[in-house]
Amino acid sequence: MIKKDLQFYRFSLYGFLKNLRFFEPFIILMFRDNGLTFLQIGLLYSIRDLTNYLTEVPTGFFADSFGRRKSMVLSFAAYIISFFIFFTFSDFYLSAVAMVLFGIGESFRSGTHKALILEYLRLNDMLDLKVAYYGRTRAASQMGSAFNSLIAAGLLFFTGDYRTMFIASMIPYALDLINLATYPKILDGELSQYDRRALGGQAKETFKIFIRIFKDRQAMRSILNSASFTALFKTTKDYLQPILESFVLVSPFLLFLDDVKRSGVVIGIVYFFIYLLTSYASRSSDQISRRFKNMAVAINVTFLVGVGFLFIAGLATWKNLTVISVLVFLGFYVLQNLRKPMNVAFISDQISHNVMASGLSVEAQVATVMAAIFAPVLGAIADSFSVGVALICFSLAALVFYFFVAVQDHSLESK
Numbered sequence: 293m294i295k296k297d298l299q300f301y302r303f304s305l306y307g308f309l310k311n312l313r314f315f316e317p318f319i320i321l322m323f324r325d326n327g328l329t330f331l332q333i334g335l336l337y338s339i340r341d342l343t344n345y346l347t348e349v350p351t352g353f354f355a356d357s358f359g360r361r362k363s364m365v366l367s368f369a370a371y372i373i374s375f376f377i378f379f380t381f382s383d384f385y386l387s388a389v390a391m392v393l394f395g396i397g398e399s400f401r402s403g404t405h406k407a408l409i410l411e412y413l414r415l416n417d418m419l420d421l422k423v424a425y426y427g428r429t430r431a432a433s434q435m436g437s438a439f440n441s442l443i444a445a446g447l448l449f450f451t452g453d454y455r456t457m458f459i460a461s462m463i464p465y466a467l468d469l470i471n472l473a474t475y476p477k478i479l480d481g482e483l484s485q486y487d488r489r490a491l492g493g494q495a496k497e498t499f500k501i502f503i504r505i506f507k508d509r510q511a512m513r514s515i516l517n518s519a520s521f522t523a524l525f526k527t528t529k530d531y532l533q534p535i536l537e538s539f540v541l542v543s544p545f546l547l548f549l550d551d552v553k554r555s556g557v558v559i560g561i562v563y564f565f566i567y568l569l570t571s572y573a574s575r576s577s578d579q580i581s582r583r584f585k586n587m588a589v590a591i592n593v594t595f596l597v598g599v600g601f602l603f604i605a606g607l608a609t610w611k612n613l614t615v616i617s618v619l620v621f622l623g624f625y626v627l628q629n630l631r632k633p634m635n636v637a638f639i640s641d642q643i644s645h646n647v648m649a650s651g652l653s654v655e656a657q658v659a660t661v662m663a664a665i666f667a668p669v670l671g672a673i674a675d676s677f678s679v680g681v682a683l684i685c686f687s688l689a690a691l692v693f694y695f696f697v698a699v700q701d702h703s704l705e706s707k
Contacts, residue, residue, distance in 0.1 A: 300429070303409055305471055307433030310401075312464035314444040314457035315378070316437075317563045318556065320533045322454035325552075326382045330679075334671025337527070339388050341664035343395025344402070348657035351399040359480045360404050360411075361472060367400030368469040372462050379458035395660075402656035406636055408479045415478065422640065427633040434571035434629060438564050445560020449553050510700065511639070514591075515655045517697040518635035521595055522655075523662035524690050525628045527670055528602060531679050532621045536562060539614040566622050570629040580630055587638050588699045591631065595698075598627045599690045606683025617680075638699070 315322060323333045355363035374393035377386060409426060413419050447457050537555045549557070584590035601624040608617035639655060666686070673682035 299412060299476070302471060302475065303412075303429045304432035306405060306468060307429055308436035309464040309468035309471065311433045311436035312440045312443070312461060314440060314447055314461050315454065317441050317444050317559055318448065318454055318457070318533060320530045321537060321555065323387075324534070325454060326387075328384060330671035330674040331668060332384055332671070334668035336384070336387055336391050337667035338664040340391040340395040340398070341660040341667065343392045344399045344660040345657055345664060347396055347399040348402065348654075348660065351404075355400075355404045355407065360408050361475050361477070361480055363400045363404045364408075364472040365469055367397045367404075368465055368472065370394070370397035370400065372465050372469075375458045375462050375465070379455050382455065398660070399656075408475065410640055411479050423633050423637045426636055430629065430633060431571045434567050434573075438567035438571060441560045441563035441567060445556050448556035448560070452550070452552055513697060514635075514639050514699050515658060517591060517595065517699050518631075518639060519655050519658035520662060520690070520693055520697055521598060521628070521631060522659040523666055524598070524602065524686065525624065526659065526663045527666040528683060528686060529621075529625065531674070531683065532618065533559060534679060535609055535614060535617055535621070539618070562618065566625050569622065569626050573626045573629040587634060591634055591638060592698050594627055594631050594634070595694055596691075598624060598631070599687050599694065601627065602683055602690070603687035606680045606687060608680070609683060610678060610680030
């Protein structure tokens with residue numbers, strides 16, 4: 293039975309507020325409205341992800357050695373500054389600066405909050421519930437995304453300006469910064485019990501344990517499985533936006549509105565229902581994973597299903613079967629949110645709790661460097677051929693890569 297105390301709701305609140313990125317359902321459309329090509333958009337994504345890559349391990353190490361709460365506060369401060377730059381400026385180069393700050397925010401955050409949750413479960417002897425617990429808190433994140441879509445559509449309807457959504461996003465992020473800063477100190481991990489003078493020695497010990505992750509073949513395989521699928525999803529998911537926009541513009545919906553508002557309303561509603569389903573998927577992750585022989589089988593099967601979804605979405609887009617493409621993309625979103633709690637639990641079984649933030653940051657780091665490579669390539673293919681062809685190419689490449697990252701059932705015996 294999951295213990296739904298105050299901290300459970302604070303974990304959930306974090307995810308809900310964190311996903312109130314009002315610009316997110318329209319980010320590609322915003323960049324296109326600013327005159328950027330798909331290649332330039334891919335380069336911006338790559339800048340964000342390369343920044344994340346270069347700072348991922350140091351920030352994960354910082355979190356394990358000097359405080360996970362401090363890491364989260366620094367993350368949200370970087371996000372807020374990034375939003376302000378996006379709101380104020382619209383050219384490619386200043387957007388790149390904002391992406392650097394956004395990438396820094398991602399690196400301080402990724403893996404760290406999961407480590408806070410896993411530390412709480414360890415302290416309360418509930419590690420056996422980690423899939424269900426993380427799935428429930430992630431469901432709150434997806435519910436935030438659902439409401440985010442409706443609020444974003446409303447903002448776009450009343451303002452007709454994509455950039456307004458950046459300044460609006462600063463409000464929930466400021467509230468979340470306060471929430472994170474006031475988490476219980478004990479969730480920082482064992483380091484919170486040491487005197488400041490002992491931090492140097494403890495940091496060296498943390499680093500030694502962290503290095504062992506790279507020497508464990510099974511741990512790295514589980515990280516690569518999760519990271520590659522995450523990178524595939526992260527790189528392709530926003531291409532649902534131009535697919536939806538093209539569908540709206542040739543459909544007899546809300547013809548009394550201009551094109552931006554028409555697209556905004558329809559896209560906001562579609563994303564609302566997508567995230568309602570992904571919220572349910574996160575809550576159901578534990579139940580679904582138990583239907584498989586073991587967690588490794590669940591992770592492998594869902595990887596292959598996801599590749600199939602992306603292939604069908606690309607083929608349907610290429611053939612102008614937009615409704616089918618949208619429905620399959622919906623399945624792709626749901627699948628990612630089924631997989632995420634499974635992957636977190638599976639990876640956590642391979643590494644020591646003392647370096648949980650660092651270990652999960654390795655997964656995030658690998659995902660971001662892959663996404664940094666994928667994004668401009670996908671954009672270039674979309675510019676040269678079409679979005680549908682680009683999605684087909686990436687699905688076929690992912691199918692080949694699967695054979696190198698399929699996982700086996702294996703757990704760390706002593707953490």
